[in-house]
Amino acid sequence: MGEISREATGPNADHHDLxxxxxxxxxxxxxxxxxxxxxxxxxxxxxxxxxxDPGEVVGVVGPNGSGKSTLLRILATLLKPTEGSASILGAxxxxxxxxxxxxxxxxxxxxxxxxxxxxxxxxxxxxARMAGAPTxxxxxxxxxxxxxxxxxxxxxxxxxGMQRRVExxxxxxxxxxxxxxxxxxxxxxxxAQMLVNVTVSDVxxxxxxxxxxxxxxxxxxxxxxxxxxxxGGSLLPNGPTS
Amino acid sequence: MTGPTFWCxxxxxxxxxxLIEGRAGEALFITIPFGAVALMLIPLAIGTDKPLLAQVGPxxxxxxxxxxxxxxxxxxxxxxxxxxxxxxxxxxxxxxxQFVGRMASSTLLLLIFEAVxxxxxxxxxNPGRIPGWPWLLLVMFLLALxxxxxxxxxxxxxxxxRTRNTLTPLLVAxxxxxxxxxxxxxxxxxxxxxxxxxxxxxxxxxxxxxxVIGVLTARPLEESSR
Numbered sequence: 001m002g003e004i005s006r007e008a009t010g011p012n013a014d015h016h017d018l019x020x021x022x023x024x025x026x027x028x029x030x031x032x033x034x035x036x037x038x039x040x041x042x043x044x045x046x047x048x049x050x051x052x053d054p055g056e057v058v059g060v061v062g063p064n065g066s067g068k069s070t071l072l073r074i075l076a077t078l079l080k081p082t083e084g085s086a087s088i089l090g091a092x093x094x095x096x097x098x099x100x101x102x103x104x105x106x107x108x109x110x111x112x113x114x115x116x117x118x119x120x121x122x123x124x125x126x127x128a129r130m131a132g133a134p135t136x137x138x139x140x141x142x143x144x145x146x147x148x149x150x151x152x153x154x155x156x157x158x159x160x161g162m163q164r165r166v167e168x169x170x171x172x173x174x175x176x177x178x179x180x181x182x183x184x185x186x187x188x189x190x191x192a193q194m195l196v197n198v199t200v201s202d203v204x205x206x207x208x209x210x211x212x213x214x215x216x217x218x219x220x221x222x223x224x225x226x227x228x229x230x231x232g233g234s235l236l237p238n239g240p241t242s
Numbered sequence: 243m244t245g246p247t248f249w250c251x252x253x254x255x256x257x258x259x260x261l262i263e264g265r266a267g268e269a270l271f272i273t274i275p276f277g278a279v280a281l282m283l284i285p286l287a288i289g290t291d292k293p294l295l296a297q298v299g300p301x302x303x304x305x306x307x308x309x310x311x312x313x314x315x316x317x318x319x320x321x322x323x324x325x326x327x328x329x330x331x332x333x334x335x336x337x338x339x340q341f342v343g344r345m346a347s348s349t350l351l352l353l354i355f356e357a358v359x360x361x362x363x364x365x366x367x368n369p370g371r372i373p374g375w376p377w378l379l380l381v382m383f384l385l386a387l388x389x390x391x392x393x394x395x396x397x398x399x400x401x402x403x404r405t406r407n408t409l410t411p412l413l414v415a416x417x418x419x420x421x422x423x424x425x426x427x428x429x430x431x432x433x434x435x436x437x438x439x440x441x442x443x444x445x446x447x448x449x450x451x452x453x454v455i456g457v458l459t460a461r462p463l464e465e466s467s468r
Contacts, residue, residue: 076328076332078328078331078332078468079468099334100334102331102332102333102334103245103332103333103334105332106332107328107332109325109328111323111324111325112325113323113325113326113328113329114326115258115262115326117261117262117265117266117319118258118261118262118265122261126254126258127329127333129246129250129254130246130251130254130330130333130334130335131245131246131333131334132245132246154265174333
């Protein structure tokens with residue numbers, strides 16, 4: 001496994017032809033207003049107001065079970081709020097516009113969405129083709145996350161840490177406008193943790209936005225512009241971090 | 243700026259599924275050989291009554307193709323995990339393209355299955371020359387397509403359910419019965435040199451209906467599986 005590249009820009013970094021929705025200037029990347037989520041009678045989130053502007057990196061801290069992952073799933077448009085309204089990349093959740101907005105969102109969760117029988121390279125090539133991204137960026141992305149030498153290894157023969165690295169390679173390859181990181185540092189060794197910084201910087205540089213959630217704020221704080229505390233389903237601002 | 247076209251997505255989904263199946267070998271190396279073995283066991287149970295074997299041969303072929311074909315159609319390697327489904331959603335994949343791509347890969351595997359079963363049937367059952375036998379090639383294709391469609395649709399309906407493994411066969415079995423019935427009637431009609439148009443039309447119509455239902459319900463089913 002090679003060293004992780006700090007250079008986040010690949011050969012296609014500045015002329016990617018992905019089919020992202022057009023977000024007009026001044027439009028927030030994400031805007032939640034009075035968002036609540038209930039599973040049955042149990043409230044998971046309540047009255048969440050959150051606006052994330054282009055170029056912003058927002059951190060959400062909270063204990064296990066506080067609703068962090070639910071919040072990320074709403075921001076990823078994978079979950080429709082039961083109360084309030086949510087607009088992501090200019091599209092209201094529940095409208096047809098969300099279908100186009102989704103291709104501008106990347107969610108890196110606890111379980112990497114890899115196909116075990118495919119090699120790491122095949123996984124990324126599949127993603128590139130489905131996203132309409134150039135496949136010649138796959139090798140570069142794997143090199144950037146230090147997996148250039150392991151590209152022919154099957155995903156189910158790779159360690160969890162390597163699978164997490166592939167997720168970051170996917171984010172570098174597809175260049176999302178909204179990057180959602182769920183416990184970003186979990187399962188990564190010290191060298192690989194640099195990937196979080198590299199990927200966040202890449203999205204910020206492109207005027208995208210990043211949301212990091214964690215129950216361990218220490219490693220997240222240096223990366224974010226402002227933080228929120230999520231407890232009992234309510235989102236409370238902690239203010240700017242710098 | 244445009245993303246990949248519908249048919250590009252179909253091609254990539256089918257290609258991925260076949261690559262995974264080629265490596266996992268769930269259908270190719272487990273289900274298909276076991277289906278062929280099942281076909282071999284029946285003559286042992288019936289005995290050496292050659293006229294009877296010749297009479298039941300095509301029916302046995304269809305029954306084994308249906309029973310084991312169901313296993314091929316909803317094989318575990320064609321089921322995506324929740325993170326994989328979420329990834330496909332966030333890549334902007336059209337659920338209808340997923341349906342068509344998965345159906346295409348299953349159809350190919352089922353055609354391979356039938357191609358393995360057919361010579362085994364001819365050797366062990368010796369059904370003799372059936373007049374107009376080339377029509378059976380069309381029936382085999384329509385049966386493979388129908389099973390793939392039913393299996394893929396059932397897979398979409400049960401995606402994300404904990405009871406998937408139990409529920410899928412329960413959905414597939416009754417939906418597959420008209421396929422078995424129509425295919426068997428084609429064989430019978432060919433033997434009696436009667437018209438097969440009605441049964442071929444039934445097979446084709448059923449396939450078309452399931453395809454339309456599968457494509458139209460792909461997105462609502464995908465949204466509700468999360």
